[in-house]
Amino acid sequence: MSEIYDLVVIGGGPAGIMSAGIAGSHGARVLLLEKNKDLGKKILITGKGRCNITQAEFDLRKLVETYGKTGKFLFSSFHRFGPREIMDFFENRGVELKTERGGRVFPVSDNARDVVSALKKFLKENKVEIMYGACVSGFEHEDGEIKAVKLGSKKIKTKNLLIATGGLSYPVTGCTGDGFTWAKDLGHSVTEPAPALVPLKIKEPWTKKLQGLTLKNVGLVAKQGKNKITDRQGDMLFTHFGITGPIVLDMSKEVIGADKKGKIELFLNLKPALGREQLDARIQRDFKKYSNKVFKNALGDLLAKKMIPIIIEQSGIDPEKKVNSITKAERLKFLELIQNIKMTVTGNTGYIQAIVTSGGVSLKEIDPKTMRSKIIPNLYFAGEVLDIDGPTGGYNLHVAWSTGFSVGSQFNK
Numbered sequence: 001m002s003e004i005y006d007l008v009v010i011g012g013g014p015a016g017i018m019s020a021g022i023a024g025s026h027g028a029r030v031l032l033l034e035k036n037k038d039l040g041k042k043i044l045i046t047g048k049g050r051c052n053i054t055q056a057e058f059d060l061r062k063l064v065e066t067y068g069k070t071g072k073f074l075f076s077s078f079h080r081f082g083p084r085e086i087m088d089f090f091e092n093r094g095v096e097l098k099t100e101r102g103g104r105v106f107p108v109s110d111n112a113r114d115v116v117s118a119l120k121k122f123l124k125e126n127k128v129e130i131m132y133g134a135c136v137s138g139f140e141h142e143d144g145e146i147k148a149v150k151l152g153s154k155k156i157k158t159k160n161l162l163i164a165t166g167g168l169s170y171p172v173t174g175c176t177g178d179g180f181t182w183a184k185d186l187g188h189s190v191t192e193p194a195p196a197l198v199p200l201k202i203k204e205p206w207t208k209k210l211q212g213l214t215l216k217n218v219g220l221v222a223k224q225g226k227n228k229i230t231d232r233q234g235d236m237l238f239t240h241f242g243i244t245g246p247i248v249l250d251m252s253k254e255v256i257g258a259d260k261k262g263k264i265e266l267f268l269n270l271k272p273a274l275g276r277e278q279l280d281a282r283i284q285r286d287f288k289k290y291s292n293k294v295f296k297n298a299l300g301d302l303l304a305k306k307m308i309p310i311i312i313e314q315s316g317i318d319p320e321k322k323v324n325s326i327t328k329a330e331r332l333k334f335l336e337l338i339q340n341i342k343m344t345v346t347g348n349t350g351y352i353q354a355i356v357t358s359g360g361v362s363l364k365e366i367d368p369k370t371m372r373s374k375i376i377p378n379l380y381f382a383g384e385v386l387d388i389d390g391p392t393g394g395y396n397l398h399v400a401w402s403t404g405f406s407v408g409s410q411f412n413k
């Protein structure tokens with residue numbers, strides 16, 4: 001057997017695994033280098049251990065729009081290996097899938113281990129060699145091409161190299177931004193990385209009292225002074241440092257981006273489905289129903305139990321006041337509060353808890369059809385190391401599978 005690999009892949013995450021297996025399936029001799037002792041460390045914690053493998057949006061135009069400006073770059077990869085193909089890939093390998101609210105696709109077993117097992121089997125079937133605990137120390141170039149990967153004193157010769165080392169998020173899983181450093185060393189531009197899909201820290205101490213409370217279908221508007229930065233509607237969660245959950249994570253990138261220019265305030269609407277008049281009618285109905293009760297005991301139908309003392313305190317209405325003696329002005333102030341609870345952002349929890357990294361290897365220097373570097377012809381990048389990130393809902397794994405597939409497909413001779 002030749003001593004030269006057709007492809008060396010650095011990084012055994014979803015992008016690296018997919019590309020290695022697909023290249024192997026076309027007969028390429030592939031070596032996968034992973035710094036951890038096993039594959040799947042991050043996959044096992046995705047989707048809270050359930051792995052939201054993709055997003056069931058089969059209209060590719062709509063799908064790419066979700067990624068904003070970078071969406072256009074993804075069109076070709078998604079066209080080749082879109083949500084349908086990813087779902088078929090796993091179902092054909094015995095991972096039965098289900099689609100939940102918001103198009104989120106999970107294994108029926110709700111167990112990310114099944115995804116990792118299927119991927120390991122896929123690599124084995126396609127004869128991909130794997131080296132664990134691999135510590136790449138550099139590369140050997142000649143005539144503008146990569147010739148070998150250095151691991152200490154060891155040299156691994158290769159015809160092609162893929163960097164699929166992810167970003168800087170959740171460093172505990174092995175992602176420490178090595179790919180960004182190498183990309184720069186190899187002449188690529190790297191868009192400044194930043195944590196994205198990250199929980200937000202909040203100044204107001206009352207939020208800590210709500211630790212553990214999940215709010216379903218609420219609205220959140222981020223403002224800088226009078227300017228609206230962004231808004232979302234859906235679920236969120238209070239924590240000991242502030243807030244998290246899908247709508248918070250999804251707006252975090254825009255909040256962080258604007259944060260540098262000045263204070264960001266968030267306005268929580270507990271009843272976004274109701275207009276002002278509808279909500280007033282609803283409150284009046286409840287006040288009529290509980291007219292002989294004191295204020296603090298009349299809000300159980302309207303608000304989550306933990307939320308009641310917080311809202312009462314902010315409303316300035318005496319909790320012991322009889323509901324039938326609450327004035328119209330007090331009621332309207334209470335209404336206003338329910339749809340506009342203010343929270344001040346003081347920061348974010350950083351890469352340690354960021355689901356993804358925004359920024360990365362500049363897409364201008366990558367061929368969108370193949371993920372090949374336009375600077376070094378036998379170098380490829382795939383997955384989160386690229387300057388692409390999407391919202392929650394399976395969009396980020398989707399990028400990893402698809403861009404990885406594009407690289408692997410280059411070996412279909």
Ligand SMILES: Cc1cc2nc3c(=O)[nH]c(=O)nc-3n(C[C@H](O)[C@H](O)[C@H](O)COP(=O)(O)OP(=O)(O)OC[C@H]3O[C@@H](n4cnc5c(N)ncnc54)[C@H](O)[C@@H]3O)c2cc1C
Pocket residue numbers: 010011012013014015016033034035036040041042043045046047048051052053054134135136164165166167169170173174175176177178179354355356382383384385393394395396397398400
């Ligand atoms: C808690 C959490 C939950 C998530 N849940 C979801 C979800 O449900 N759905 C979704 O779509 N996305 C989710 N994501 C995001 C998604 O997991 C990532 O976007 C995706 O894994 C990126 O794939 P990747 O292969 O590019 O990189 P990674 O998965 O980050 O893999 C990179 C691999 O490279 C290895 N590596 C790094 N440096 C080196 C080196 N120097 N040498 C050798 N190996 C190296 C790492 O150890 C790692 O195994 C989640 C992320 C987190 C942190």
